[in-house]
Amino acid sequence: MNKLAINGGKSIRKKSWPGWPIVGKEELELMSEVISSGVWSYNGPKEKEFIRKFRDYIGTKYAVCAANGTVTLQIALEALDIGYGDEVIVPGLTWQATASCCVDVNAMPVLVDVEEDSWCIDPVKIEEAITPKTKALIIVHLYGSNPKIDEIIKIAKENNLCLIEDAAHQYGTVINGKKPGSFGDIGSFSFQQSKGLTSGEGGALTTNKKDLAEKLDALRNCGRRVVSLNSNVKEEEKGKGYYKEEGNFIHSGNYRITEFQAAILLCQLQRLDGQLKKKDENATYLNKKLKEIDGIIPMRREKETQIQAYFNFAFRYEKKYFKNLHVSKFRKALSAELGLDIQPCYEPLNNCQFYRPLTKKRYNINPEYFKKINPLRFLLPVCENAFKNESITFHHSVLLAKKEDMNDILKAIVKIKENVDELL
Numbered sequence: 001m002n003k004l005a006i007n008g009g010k011s012i013r014k015k016s017w018p019g020w021p022i023v024g025k026e027e028l029e030l031m032s033e034v035i036s037s038g039v040w041s042y043n044g045p046k047e048k049e050f051i052r053k054f055r056d057y058i059g060t061k062y063a064v065c066a067a068n069g070t071v072t073l074q075i076a077l078e079a080l081d082i083g084y085g086d087e088v089i090v091p092g093l094t095w096q097a098t099a100s101c102c103v104d105v106n107a108m109p110v111l112v113d114v115e116e117d118s119w120c121i122d123p124v125k126i127e128e129a130i131t132p133k134t135k136a137l138i139i140v141h142l143y144g145s146n147p148k149i150d151e152i153i154k155i156a157k158e159n160n161l162c163l164i165e166d167a168a169h170q171y172g173t174v175i176n177g178k179k180p181g182s183f184g185d186i187g188s189f190s191f192q193q194s195k196g197l198t199s200g201e202g203g204a205l206t207t208n209k210k211d212l213a214e215k216l217d218a219l220r221n222c223g224r225r226v227v228s229l230n231s232n233v234k235e236e237e238k239g240k241g242y243y244k245e246e247g248n249f250i251h252s253g254n255y256r257i258t259e260f261q262a263a264i265l266l267c268q269l270q271r272l273d274g275q276l277k278k279k280d281e282n283a284t285y286l287n288k289k290l291k292e293i294d295g296i297i298p299m300r301r302e303k304e305t306q307i308q309a310y311f312n313f314a315f316r317y318e319k320k321y322f323k324n325l326h327v328s329k330f331r332k333a334l335s336a337e338l339g340l341d342i343q344p345c346y347e348p349l350n351n352c353q354f355y356r357p358l359t360k361k362r363y364n365i366n367p368e369y370f371k372k373i374n375p376l377r378f379l380l381p382v383c384e385n386a387f388k389n390e391s392i393t394f395h396h397s398v399l400l401a402k403k404e405d406m407n408d409i410l411k412a413i414v415k416i417k418e419n420v421d422e423l424l
């Protein structure tokens with residue numbers, strides 16, 4: 001008789017896993033307050049309160065809210081004056097927004113490979129990719145891993161590159177006392193539903209530089225003058241002026257957030273540290289035990305990391321320890337044992353179904369540019385190996401379960417290993 005759940009056997013996990021997002025009466029109360037207030041658009045009291053708290057949480061001098069974690073990246077590049085003719089170095093393994101923001105400002109994303117133990121951008125590959133046209137570097141704090149931040153800051157400084165951190169995956173990681181989003185020139189965050197801090201949709205930008213903060217605030221708000229950052233702006237001046245750069249008005253669009261989202265974010269932010277602590281305790285336990293299973297490799301955690309945040313929890317699989325069972329079959333078997341959506345990592349951006357810049361007419365500025373943005377020209381062997389052969393990921397909300405629930409994950413892996421013949 002078959003034992004594996006995927007073949008009709010009894011599954012390891014009988015109970016459901018914690019859902020996401022977590023909501024309480026606080027959200028309902030604040031939402032109802034916003035509805036009654038009639039202040040529904042941007043720069044309301046809830047947004048101002050949230051952005052102050054978020055800025056303090058991340059540890060930067062300034063922050064601004066924006067519509068999502070895609071436009072945040074776009075306006076980060078615009079604020080740094082990056083556009084046509086500029087190259088931007090981007091990791092090959094990330095959500096497509098990290099690269100598509102570059103073509104959205106007519107710059108050229110240069111995809112570079114990642115490190116095999118973290119799936120984060122490889123500093124060695126960054127150095128190899130720098131040319132006289134390179135203007136910026138976008139790094140991603142991916143899943144529950146971080147790039148080698150000190151090395152990257154050094155490279156950026158030595159080569160005079162702007163550093164943007166795409167921290168959409170990580171709220172609250174602490175590395176040497178600092179958080180993602182506070183290391184570079186600009187940090188970019190997403191509050192999309194699946195993220196560790198969420199309002200369904202939304203985003204934010206962080207920076208320590210006042211001039212950048214003011215420009216970001218204008219860029220997210222049709223070029224208007226700053227009112228959200230500077231509470232000293234007199235009431236009568238608000239909305240009158242427009243942000244000026246070297247005496248000129250700037251052009252932009254509406255990338256704002258609403259007061260409803262800000263109300264939700266205020267409540268979610270209050271719960272964040274408690275959730276983070278629990279997730280990191282469970283992840284630390286899980287990683288310790290996963291390491292004991294031959295053929296399973298936990299992701300790298302920097303020794304300087306005091307707290308680790310997770311978007312997806314990820315680990316690596318070596319098929320030779322599972323009688324050469326392909327990772328895709330292993331993932332399906334694990335899903336069936338655990339009642340969980342087990343996914344591979346992101347599809348590498350050199351051939352990703354969500355990143356097809358050549359299908360957009362507006363990117364066809366000239367034949368040379370169009371050729372250069374063809375993602376197929378980049379070689380990303382480590383990204384490809386992670387995607388095709390190694391990667392196992394599941395949503396961070398699983399880490400909110402009890403510590404003993406983590407044992408189900410371990411038991412399921414061992415069960416598949418012991419009964420792997422059923423799958424061959």
Ligand SMILES: Cc1ncc(COP(=O)(O)O)c(C=O)c1O
Binds near residue numbers: 070201203
């Ligand atoms: C690494 C990364 N960057 C940027 C984004 C874009 O964020 P949003 O969905 O809010 O536009 C995401 C979303 O999944 C992401 O994972």
